[in-house]
Amino acid sequence: MKELNIDELKRRFQEKIDNDIKIEPKDWMPDDYRQTLIRQISQHAHSEVVGMLPEGNWITRAPNLRRKAVLLAKVQDEAGHGLYLYSAVETLGADREETIDDLHSGKAKYSSIFNYPTLTWADMGAVGWLVDGAAIMNQVPLCRCSYGPYARAMVRVCKEESFHQRQGFEIMMKLASGTPEQKAMAQDALNRFWWPALMMFGPNDADSKHTQQSMDWKIKRHTNDELRQQFVDITVPQAEMIGLEIPDPDLKWNEETGHYDFGEINWDEFWQVVQGNGPCNKDRIDARRKAKEDGMWVREAANAYAEKRKARLAKKAS
Amino acid sequence: MSKKEWPLWEVFIRSKQGLSHKHVGSLRAADEQMAIENARDVYTRRSEGISIWVVASANVFASDPNEADSLYEPANSKVYRHPTFYDVPDGIEHM
Numbered sequence: 001m002k003e004l005n006i007d008e009l010k011r012r013f014q015e016k017i018d019n020d021i022k023i024e025p026k027d028w029m030p031d032d033y034r035q036t037l038i039r040q041i042s043q044h045a046h047s048e049v050v051g052m053l054p055e056g057n058w059i060t061r062a063p064n065l066r067r068k069a070v071l072l073a074k075v076q077d078e079a080g081h082g083l084y085l086y087s088a089v090e091t092l093g094a095d096r097e098e099t100i101d102d103l104h105s106g107k108a109k110y111s112s113i114f115n116y117p118t119l120t121w122a123d124m125g126a127v128g129w130l131v132d133g134a135a136i137m138n139q140v141p142l143c144r145c146s147y148g149p150y151a152r153a154m155v156r157v158c159k160e161e162s163f164h165q166r167q168g169f170e171i172m173m174k175l176a177s178g179t180p181e182q183k184a185m186a187q188d189a190l191n192r193f194w195w196p197a198l199m200m201f202g203p204n205d206a207d208s209k210h211t212q213q214s215m216d217w218k219i220k221r222h223t224n225d226e227l228r229q230q231f232v233d234i235t236v237p238q239a240e241m242i243g244l245e246i247p248d249p250d251l252k253w254n255e256e257t258g259h260y261d262f263g264e265i266n267w268d269e270f271w272q273v274v275q276g277n278g279p280c281n282k283d284r285i286d287a288r289r290k291a292k293e294d295g296m297w298v299r300e301a302a303n304a305y306a307e308k309r310k311a312r313l314a315k316k317a318s
Numbered sequence: 319m320s321k322k323e324w325p326l327w328e329v330f331i332r333s334k335q336g337l338s339h340k341h342v343g344s345l346r347a348a349d350e351q352m353a354i355e356n357a358r359d360v361y362t363r364r365s366e367g368i369s370i371w372v373v374a375s376a377n378v379f380a381s382d383p384n385e386a387d388s389l390y391e392p393a394n395s396k397v398y399r400h401p402t403f404y405d406v407p408d409g410i411e412h413m
């Protein structure tokens with residue numbers, strides 16, 4: 001094949017994207033497209049994995065066997081999501097171990113929501129309803145992302161997510177229609193998780209430095225503010241339906257725009273948590289590091305066993 | 319720290335009897351036995367399959383997308399391989 005210059009390669013690449021032709025691992029791609037995807041997909045993978053911790057906290061204390069089985073299945077799904085995504089990162093030539101080491105060293109980020117503690121059983125409801133709800137809103141458009149392996153992983157993930165949100169909403173609904181104490185517990189969980197859930201969509205569009213390029217590459221299909229607005233519009237009536245109150249005095253329906261207006265997000269808090277100063281950042285990373293170190297002997301033993309088995313089979317064959 | 323990572327495996331799943339195995343993704347495992355067990359946990363939690371193949375990714379050889387033009391060109395020029403190439407007059411049936 002004749003050598004193409006970089007400008008021509010870039011032009012052909014963008015032409016494919018514009019025509020909604022997916023990019024596959026062995027196709028030529030600009031280096032910053034590759035790096036953007038490695039960063040985004042590995043952060044997404046880390047979020048799935050770290051996201052197991054706040055919910056794992058309640059598995060042994062679920063109020064009954066049904067709730068326990070459901071929560072366990074949900075957390076197991078999140079582990080699966082992490083695995084699909086680490087595999088997608090590997091197709092871009094990234095080293096899986098290195099991406100995980102970047103998480104443990106603090107170099108790589110994950111969704112800031114998982115740095116908040118889960119204090120009561122109602123938090124399992126709020127997390128499923130709001131956190132998985134916000135995640136779904138982010139992930140559905142990613143099913144059409146221009147990078148094939150990421151888009152395919154997202155299709156699987158989105159199929160699995162829908163029960164996550166429903167089981168959370170069911171917990172909230174049950175508590176909200178229970179005793180006054182149970183209802184108060186649900187309201188308290190909503191109060192604590194509402195604003196951090198809105199922060200999950202990232203900075204306002206005006207302050208989001210990567211948005212335009214990611215939209216041109218069709219990695220991203222909607223801006224942060226569009227998705228956040230959509231989330232508010234969908235969630236407010238759900239809260240009303242179960243008799244809970246959104247903790248925002250500025251929230252009101254705007255007849256003209258056809259959307260809810262809502263109050264200012266505390267961006268100071270957002271950046272503090274992103275930079276590592278949230279209530280649980282240290283606990284989360286410590287738990288991940290400990291899991292890796294404690295599991296080391298298992299991974300080594302599996303390697304040793306695999307080699308022994310291979311040698312035994314080779315001997316039998318000869 | 320041990321740097322010996324488990325090898326990468328490509329996973330193929332037959333969703334039901336009568337269909338071929340289809341690539342669903344990849345995973346890491348120490349050997350083929352563990353790869354199948356992990357594939358069951360990662361890719362068939364909702365009865366998505368009845369049969370699993372795993373292939374060491376190192377053993378997959380792929381065509382080069384840069385050579386796609388020359389590789390598939392002979393097929394593109396042979397339109398007479400498709401039935402739509404031929405005119406069948408009105409009134410002729412079962413053809």
Ligand SMILES: [Fe+2]
Pocket residue numbers: 048077078081157161
């Ligand atoms: Fe997930």
Ligand SMILES: [Fe+2]
Pocket residue numbers: 078132135161164
């Ligand atoms: Fe989820």
